[in-house]
Amino acid sequence: MSIKLYNTLTGKKEIFTPLEDKVVKAYFCGPTVQDEPHIGHARAYIAFDVLLRLFKYLGYKIKYVRNVTDIDDKIINKALKLGISPFEVTEMYYRAFYDATKELRLIPPNIEPRATGHIPEIIELVEKLIEKGFAYVTKNGDVYFDVIKFSEYGKLSKQNLEKLMAGARIEPGEEKKNPLDFALWKRSKPGEPSWRSPWGRGRPGWHIECSAMSMKYLGERFDIHGGGADLIFPHHENEIAQSEAATGKEFARYWFHVGLVTIRKEKISKSLGNIIPIREVIKRYDYETIRLWAIQAHYRKPLEFSWDQLDYYEKILDELYSVIFTAEMKSKDIGDGEVRDIRNAIEEYRRVFIKSLADDLNTPKAIITLRNMVKHLNNMLEKLNKSEIAYYVNTIRELGWILGILQQSLDERIMEKKRRGKSISKFVPENYLKLGDLSEQLLNLIIDIRNKLREKKLYEIADEIRARLREIGIVLEDTKEGTKWRLA
Numbered sequence: 001m002s003i004k005l006y007n008t009l010t011g012k013k014e015i016f017t018p019l020e021d022k023v024v025k026a027y028f029c030g031p032t033v034q035d036e037p038h039i040g041h042a043r044a045y046i047a048f049d050v051l052l053r054l055f056k057y058l059g060y061k062i063k064y065v066r067n068v069t070d071i072d073d074k075i076i077n078k079a080l081k082l083g084i085s086p087f088e089v090t091e092m093y094y095r096a097f098y099d100a101t102k103e104l105r106l107i108p109p110n111i112e113p114r115a116t117g118h119i120p121e122i123i124e125l126v127e128k129l130i131e132k133g134f135a136y137v138t139k140n141g142d143v144y145f146d147v148i149k150f151s152e153y154g155k156l157s158k159q160n161l162e163k164l165m166a167g168a169r170i171e172p173g174e175e176k177k178n179p180l181d182f183a184l185w186k187r188s189k190p191g192e193p194s195w196r197s198p199w200g201r202g203r204p205g206w207h208i209e210c211s212a213m214s215m216k217y218l219g220e221r222f223d224i225h226g227g228g229a230d231l232i233f234p235h236h237e238n239e240i241a242q243s244e245a246a247t248g249k250e251f252a253r254y255w256f257h258v259g260l261v262t263i264r265k266e267k268i269s270k271s272l273g274n275i276i277p278i279r280e281v282i283k284r285y286d287y288e289t290i291r292l293w294a295i296q297a298h299y300r301k302p303l304e305f306s307w308d309q310l311d312y313y314e315k316i317l318d319e320l321y322s323v324i325f326t327a328e329m330k331s332k333d334i335g336d337g338e339v340r341d342i343r344n345a346i347e348e349y350r351r352v353f354i355k356s357l358a359d360d361l362n363t364p365k366a367i368i369t370l371r372n373m374v375k376h377l378n379n380m381l382e383k384l385n386k387s388e389i390a391y392y393v394n395t396i397r398e399l400g401w402i403l404g405i406l407q408q409s410l411d412e413r414i415m416e417k418k419r420r421g422k423s424i425s426k427f428v429p430e431n432y433l434k435l436g437d438l439s440e441q442l443l444n445l446i447i448d449i450r451n452k453l454r455e456k457k458l459y460e461i462a463d464e465i466r467a468r469l470r471e472i473g474i475v476l477e478d479t480k481e482g483t484k485w486r487l488a
C-alpha cells in the first residue's frame, strides 16, 4: 500500500516514494537540552513515532536519526542562571528527555548524534559554504550565511524574501550584511564553551548542526525531515538553504511538521507560564492514555491540552481494555475451532484502518476503526469460538501497536493504574478477581455484622467498617437488594 504524506515544501499531499526501495531515511529535530521536555514536545514525538511505526508495519526498514542540541545560547544562559557548567545543564536535561521518550514508548532513533560531538563536520560544512560564496566571515570572527545568495530562500515557509527583510533588523553588535543572515559559527565570549576553528575559538550556530549531522548519517539527500511546526521558520528554512547551497542537490524530500499544543487556545510558552512537563503528565496518566490523547486530532492541526481530556481518553482505554481482557480470558486455550467467516470482517477492518493511516496519517479515523472493531468483537463474543476470538483480539493488538496503544497485558495495566492510585474496576474482567472461599465467607460475615450495626443505628461504626474495607481495596455498595461488594 502506498503512503500519502503532506509535504510542507510543496504544500500538497504526495505519494511517498523512498530514495531506496523499502527503506525510509528520516531525520527529526530533537531537543535543545536546556529544560524539561513538555507536553508539546510529547505530541510532536508521538506523531512522528506513529509514522515510523506505520512504515515498520508495512515492511520498511527505518534509518532514523534524531539529534540532541547540546550547545546553544539558551543552554549557556541556563548554566549562568543555575551557576553550573553548561555541560551539567545538558546532561541533566538530556536524562529528563531520555526518560520521557522511554516512558512514552517512542521507537528509539538508530543514531542520536550530539552537536558537540560533530564540530569537525560542522566546521567542514561552514568552510564549504564560505568557499562557494554562500557565507562570509566578519571582523569579530562570526560566520554568517548570506541569505541573498540562495535564490530559493523562503521556499519552505512560503515567504517572500523582501517581506521577510522588511520585518527583520540587525541587533547591535552583529556584523551582518543583511538582517536575515543567520549565524553558522559564533565567536565565543570568555568562559563560554568553545572549539578551535579557522575563524578563532567559537561554537556552531543552531541550524548548521542539523544539516551537518543529517547529511553525515543519512546522506546529502534523504527522505523525510520532521519537526514541530514552529521549526518551519527559520530553523528548517535555514537548514534547506545551507544544505542545498553546499551540495547543489535537493536536501530532504518530504517535510513533515506537527501542529502545536495549545492550552485554553493559547500557545505553550515560558512567558505565559503554561508549560506542562511530560513528567507531570506521566505521574498522573499511563503512557497509552497520553499517546491516545496526542493522536486524537490530525497531526497537522493544533491540539488542545486539558486534564479533562486525559481523563476522557483514559476512560476510553479502560472501556476498550475491558472487552480485550474479557475476550482474552475467553480465548485462552487456542485450538477450539477454525477461524471462519469472521476473518473477512476482521481483515476488512484492518484494510480500512491502514488505509486511514496511509492517507497522511489520519489517526482520528484509525482510532474510530479500532473502537468499532472492539465494539464488534464485544457483540460477537458469545457467538465466536476461541480461535476466532483470539484471532480478533490479536488483530486489534497488532493494529494498536502502530498507534502505540492497546499493548498492555492485564497485569501491566493493573500495575500502571495502581502506581497512580487509580481504580481498576473498569477494565478487569468480572471473573478475574476472585477471592478465595475463606476470604469470601469472612467478607460476607463482616457485611452481615455491619448490617446488624446499621439496623441498630450504629452508623458510625458501620461507616468505619466500610472505610477500612475501602482502604484495602474492597468497595461496599448499599443497594435496595442488599449490600454488594466489588474490588476497587
Ligand SMILES: [Zn+2]
Binding pocket: 028, 029, 030, 210, 235
Ligand atoms: Zn534541527
